[in-house]
Amino acid sequence: MLHNISETALTPEYSGMIKPIESCVHCGFCLPTCPTYSTMGDEMNSPRGRIFLIKETLEGRMDPSEIEPFIDNCLGCLACVSSCPSGVEYGELITPYRAWSESTRERSFTEKLQRFALLKTIPHPSRFRAASKIAHFFKPIARHLPKGFGAMIELAPEELPPKHEFKDHYPAIGPQRGQVALLIGCAQQALAPRINAAAIRVLTRNGIEVVIPKSQGCCGSLAMHIGESKEACRAARKNFDAFPTDVDAIITTAAGCGSGMKEYTHLFAGQDIEEQIQANAFSSKVMDICEYLDQIGFIPPKTNDSAEIKVAYHDACHLAHAQKIRSAPRSLLQSVTGITLLEPAEWEICCGSAGSYNIEHPDTAKELGRRKVANLYDTGADIIATGNIGCLAQIEFHSKDKDTPIRVVHTVELLDEVDRKERC
């Protein structure tokens, strides 16, 4: 796309926004896969429309406040990246643009309070636990509260599993094939610690030693994707100090965290050179659990059970679109005797979870959640597998009104379960 954005008008950390604008040829191939274009039906709520609006704003022809609603509506799902034949890296535009515009944005008191509440609870497991308990008492009046707070309370789980204490080291079982450090995450630690427990069992049984750095913290993805780049940098720095650099990989079991940590390179672009080097080195080590297991040559559990398990696999956007990981989880699941993989319609369309999107835009998120659940249930699956805690919680939430809800698990849980069943 032709533009008149002066490179000198943008400080170095934002100059990367120019390339995606220049690469867009306005063809519109991305429109059918964009969930907001598909639900709202207007150009300004499409990837092509947003690229144009950002261009106009960076050229000084529009005020950032004029395009706020369209930018806010974007889920950051990056389905547009997967479908773009010109290779437009939309993520390299929307994330820095949100940070760029945030500094001048005027937010209402309620909006500020909601963002403060999000950033101060979700990344801290103990606060998240406490907030979930408090939310429980407000459930009966959730619909009378301001929309975002109401959604936060509505989505809060009825109860949380017991706290799980992870050790800082798990030795490999059998001949050692590698060593990894595991990010245990923040919200996931409170919502489903069983996922990392399963990941540790699968990794160690595959000959991988697992270390869990005690001083690790939130990956910063939530802050990064809502334009709070300083907060995201603080979280990243904490992890630079916490994680060892001499491991084979830094593993995550949450697609949102993995894609955020792989983006540290962009987060620190134009900043202190030492930190850029540190960010590049860290990002290059980050791998999703399925990506890693597939790469090392996963040893599937031996099973004599011939019973068929029909598994519908849901592609988390931050795994499929942001990290381009689609075949690894499928090949791991298909390596297990008895598992039949089913593919739901509209795999590329987001489930509506998208970080904090289901809190900030509950109506669109609900519509997408119901649509995703309908597509998954139409497969006739026994189990739904996915690679992200946000998707897992969203699918479970919108399955509540089903007569016979289908169990939703992380891919690695299923790999672990088949193995444990055999050992029993």
Ligand code: SF4
């Ligand atoms: S498909 Fe790519 S090049 Fe075409 S309009 Fe969308 S972002 Fe632009």
Ligand code: SF4
């Ligand atoms: S990131 Fe998702 S919602 Fe945003 S423009 Fe791209 S496809 Fe649409």
